[in-house]
Each structure stands twice: as C-alpha cells, then as structure tokens.
Amino acid sequence: MFPWRRKSLLFARVLLFLKNRKTVARRRNAHMLKYPDAKVISLGIGDTTEPIPEVITSAMSKARLLFRAEALSTLEGYSGYGNEQGEKPLRTAITSTFYGDLGIEEDDIFVSDGAKCDISRLQMVFGANVTMAVQDPSYPAYVDSSVIMGQTGQFQKDFEKYGKIEYMRCTPENGFFPDLSKVTRTDIIFFCSPNNPTGSAATREQLTRLVQFAKDNGSIIVFDSAYAMYMSDDNPRSIFEIPGAKEVAMETSSFSKYAGFTGVRLGWTVVPKQLLYSDGFPVAKDFNRVICTSFNGASNICQAGGLACLSPEGLKAMSEVIGFYKENTNIIMDTFNSLGFSVYGGKNAPYVWVHFPGQSSWDVFSEILEKTHVVTTPGSGFGPAGEGFVRVSAFGHRENVLEACRRFKQLYK
Ligand SMILES: *[C@@H]1O[C@H](CO)[C@@H](O)[C@H](O)[C@H]1NC(C)=O
Numbered sequence: 001m002f003p004w005r006r007k008s009l010l011f012a013r014v015l016l017f018l019k020n021r022k023t024v025a026r027r028r029n030a031h032m033l034k035y036p037d038a039k040v041i042s043l044g045i046g047d048t049t050e051p052i053p054e055v056i057t058s059a060m061s062k063a064r065l066l067f068r069a070e071a072l073s074t075l076e077g078y079s080g081y082g083n084e085q086g087e088k089p090l091r092t093a094i095t096s097t098f099y100g101d102l103g104i105e106e107d108d109i110f111v112s113d114g115a116k117c118d119i120s121r122l123q124m125v126f127g128a129n130v131t132m133a134v135q136d137p138s139y140p141a142y143v144d145s146s147v148i149m150g151q152t153g154q155f156q157k158d159f160e161k162y163g164k165i166e167y168m169r170c171t172p173e174n175g176f177f178p179d180l181s182k183v184t185r186t187d188i189i190f191f192c193s194p195n196n197p198t199g200s201a202a203t204r205e206q207l208t209r210l211v212q213f214a215k216d217n218g219s220i221i222v223f224d225s226a227y228a229m230y231m232s233d234d235n236p237r238s239i240f241e242i243p244g245a246k247e248v249a250m251e252t253s254s255f256s257k258y259a260g261f262t263g264v265r266l267g268w269t270v271v272p273k274q275l276l277y278s279d280g281f282p283v284a285k286d287f288n289r290v291i292c293t294s295f296n297g298a299s300n301i302c303q304a305g306g307l308a309c310l311s312p313e314g315l316k317a318m319s320e321v322i323g324f325y326k327e328n329t330n331i332i333m334d335t336f337n338s339l340g341f342s343v344y345g346g347k348n349a350p351y352v353w354v355h356f357p358g359q360s361s362w363d364v365f366s367e368i369l370e371k372t373h374v375v376t377t378p379g380s381g382f383g384p385a386g387e388g389f390v391r392v393s394a395f396g397h398r399e400n401v402l403e404a405c406r407r408f409k410q411l412y413k
C-alpha cells in the first residue's frame, strides 16, 4: 500500500550496515578523548600522508598542460563543461602509460573522480538484479555499493552473508587466490590485485584461470588495479595483460595512492569495446550513458594534475613517493617478522596483513590501540575471512611508522 515505507525501511537498514563500518574512526576518537596526551598514530585507513610532488601541483596551478587553475579567471583560459569521458590528452597518456601494447584504445578510457565513485556508477550500470562475487576479504566498497543498490536478496541478520553476494575465500591456505572450483557462478566478479587488505597479488597463471572462469560463466570481471604501481613481483599490473581479458573484463584504477590524490580525486575506468552483454550490446555504451547522466567528467584542474603525473618528471616523482611508502612497508614487515608473527602482503601493496591465529580482529585492534596508541584496521571489517587478521597500513610519515614499530616491539617482545 505504501511502497515508499518499505523502501525507507530498507534504507534505514542499509545505513545501519554502513554505520558499522565507521567504528574504527569512532574508536579512535573515543581513545583520543580517554588519553588526551597520548600521541596517537594512525596506520588504519589507507590515506596517503606525503605531500604531492611539486612538479604535479605546479602543473595544476600554472603550467601549460590542459587547464591551469590561474587561467580559469581569464576570458581566454576559461572553460566550462569538458568531455564527460575525460580530456583527450589525458586519456591518451593513460592509455600509453598503463596499457602501452595491450590493445586498449584511448576511447576505452573513462576519466573520473576516483575508483570508488566509478564502482558505485558501475553498480548503476549493472542494476539491482545481478549476482556478484567478491574476494573475501576485500575493499568494502564493492559490497557496500551493491547493498545500497539492493543486490542483497533477502535481508538477513548477518549482512555479510547476503543472498546475492558470493564470498570467495582468500586465505594463507589457498595463497590468497580463491578456489574457483568452489565458487558459484555470478554475473559480476570484483577482483582487486594487488589486494586491499591482504596485499597479495595474483600471478599471471591465476589471472588466466580467472579470465577463463569468467568466459565459461558469462561473467564480467571488474578488476581493481589501484595498487598496481606498488607491484614488486613480476605479476600482471593490468588484467588486460591476460589474453582474451578484453572480452570479459573492465578495469578501474586511480591516482590516489600513486600521487597522493586521495583529496584531489582522479581515477579512471577502462571499458574495452570488446566487452559485450550476451545480446551483443557493448557495456561501454551503458557506462557512457551513466557517466553522462550522473557525472559530468572529472574536474579540469585535477585532469591537468593527472596529465602532469604522466609526464616523465611526474612519473619519476610518483615512483619516488611510492618508493617511500614501500620502505615504510618493509619497516613494518620486518618488525612483525622479527616478533615471530605470520605476516603477509607488503611486497606488492602498501598493506601488511598480520595474522593473530585464534584471536578476534577487534580484540587485537583494541589491545594495540589501548597499549600502543596505534590505530590499525581489524581484518574482519573486510569480510569474514579477515577474522583473526589486522591490516597495518604503510601510509604514514617515516617518524610515525618508526615510532609505531618501536611500540609494537614493546608490546609483543
Ligand atoms: C531478475 O532476474 C531473474 C532471475 O534471473 C529474472 O527472472 C527476472 O526477470 C529479473 N528481473 C528483472 C527486473 O530484470
């Protein structure tokens, strides 16, 4: 009789679900009230801390790449709406930098305000009536945005076990790659490599199997490569390195963790024109429709910054920032290794995934916070298979990372 009442009830529960995700911040704030003099160090959320290289910000303010902030106040330099898909020079630079000889073309690239925003827009493309699989554990945005879309089947008490979401267990036992023979067929497969939070990266052979699995099942892979530039091992940095992937996969990525653009906001999604629905309609056309309807393209100033990132000096500056965080990662890895923990990740991503067998992630999180004033992230927040783990982020100033490690050594010596 009152369909809107049912809808808002659904939304209230969705919001409750999302609120639970915010607990780390709440706990940190409560801790700071309790210990006002403590120097709290946050290695929790994966936010970058090091300044954006000068070569990039100067392009945003005054260099002559694309747009410049100063020129927007002049008649000649002003511009309004741009291309919804992104400015051509940036799309070209993304194509040649990241997909050089992989057969991706400039018009397959959709520039955006970040991977997270694109994930939500992809959910709009897919609609509520699809099934999806995620790595367990994984970046919560995949599940959260699908819950908001209503891809939840029946609401149950335990939100982690939603009818339409297939959790692909990724644990040390299976080398953090799901046993595909046990995975139920879904329409969409979200796959993040290098993975947040486990830091593991899938090998060429594993991704080849994943692409074949998607082909056999008529599934679409949404590959998240936001940490690809952190890869040390010789694993694929893009799903399109796998032959045949263009027919089954799209890829989303971002400047956030490469150039410190978490606040600037700039990313992109690749939707190859070879990716078709079962009726032969290109997925890219649907995505383009959503982009043009609910987004008007990334900020022109940010796009100038993105273009600067991909210049020779920009690439060098980004790799220095990444190198800095990778050193942080090594310091954290060495600390937990020396204390005798089983430690995963670290090598291909700025996250260290520490195992505390038999303990609850939240208990470990609380003990670390209470005794060392260091904020980490409980692994169970990334999915049921994250229980018993804690994620330590390598995004931090060096002195904070060193100090946090000294405190870990005190706690666990
Ligand atoms: C949703 O999916 C089911 C099962 O595949 C199908 O029967 C139904 O028609 C779909 N509904 C819509 C609105 O597409």
Ligand SMILES: *[C@@H]1O[C@H](CO)[C@@H](O)[C@H](O)[C@H]1NC(C)=O
Binding pocket: 185, 212, 213, 216, 217
């Ligand atoms: C999905 O792919 C796997 C592996 O290729 C295959 O064994 C399985 O039968 C497929 N499932 C469906 C429903 O097609």
